Amino acid sequence: MNRMIICLVIALATGTAHANGLPFFPNTNVPDYTAKLAVRDTLDGTDDWRVVQHHNGWTHVEETQGDETHIWYGHFFQNIVLSTGKKDGEEINRFSIRQVEPSYDYLGIKQVKKTNDVETVGSEECRWWEIVRSPPPQGPIWMTCLTRDGIEVATKVLFSSGKLMSEARLTEIKRGPVPEVEVLPPRQLFDASTWLKPLLPGSPSKCCRLRGEIGCEGV
Numbered sequence: 001m002n003r004m005i006i007c008l009v010i011a012l013a014t015g016t017a018h019a020n021g022l023p024f025f026p027n028t029n030v031p032d033y034t035a036k037l038a039v040r041d042t043l044d045g046t047d048d049w050r051v052v053q054h055h056n057g058w059t060h061v062e063e064t065q066g067d068e069t070h071i072w073y074g075h076f077f078q079n080i081v082l083s084t085g086k087k088d089g090e091e092i093n094r095f096s097i098r099q100v101e102p103s104y105d106y107l108g109i110k111q112v113k114k115t116n117d118v119e120t121v122g123s124e125e126c127r128w129w130e131i132v133r134s135p136p137p138q139g140p141i142w143m144t145c146l147t148r149d150g151i152e153v154a155t156k157v158l159f160s161s162g163k164l165m166s167e168a169r170l171t172e173i174k175r176g177p178v179p180e181v182e183v184l185p186p187r188q189l190f191d192a193s194t195w196l197k198p199l200l201p202g203s204p205s206k207c208c209r210l211r212g213e214i215g216c217e218g219v
Contacts, residue, residue, distance in 0.1 A: 021072035022059055022081055023052060023152035024131060030150035036172040043166050050168055073185045075094035082185050095189050110134060121145060121154045122170035140165060
């Protein structure tokens with residue numbers, strides 16, 4: 001007999017969640033836009049895609065990595081990020097919501113430094129900013145390239161030595177209204193029946209474990 005383990009946890013830390021997955025925003029006046037970026041990981045040589053939609057402060061990001069799609073919904077200035085994901089041909093099997101004070105979160109933004117480096121990426125002129133997430137010389141160096149209206153059109157992560165670890169660069173962009181439904185998490189994620197329905201034979205169990213967040217993981 002198939003067994004299904006369901007653990008339901010509601011626990012939410014307060015504070016800020018400028019977490020990995022969402023683009024950096026310099027202010028609250030960034031316009032609605034949809035952008036596609038090519039993502040390159042120099043460690044394993046893989047090439048993937050990231051699609052970003054932004055509307056009125058809310059952002060929806062989907063990034064492919066092999067046969068997996070990683071999905072984020074969040075509001076940069078209201079300090080919340082929801083992450084989920086799925087594999088090709090499968091339903092969403094995990095879900096987490098986080099609000100984490102930067103001082104308690106490794107990925108929290110501690111400082112932002114505007115540089116003098118200006119570049120044109122995908123026909124968009126942008127200026128590079130350094131995002132400080134941990135005191136130097138520890139950890140990687142995060143960089144983001146922002147247009148004059150605050151849109152992130154390129155990113156790169158460097159080793160502490162300055163060598164490139166990964167990067168994303170704009171290939172397409174469209175400024176213009178984005179429907180609210182496109183940037184808010186789907187209601188099914190908050191419906192208990194999504195997580196309580198019987199598992200298909202051979203499917204992994206679902207479990208939400210108490211780790212200071214709401215979360216469902218395939219295990």
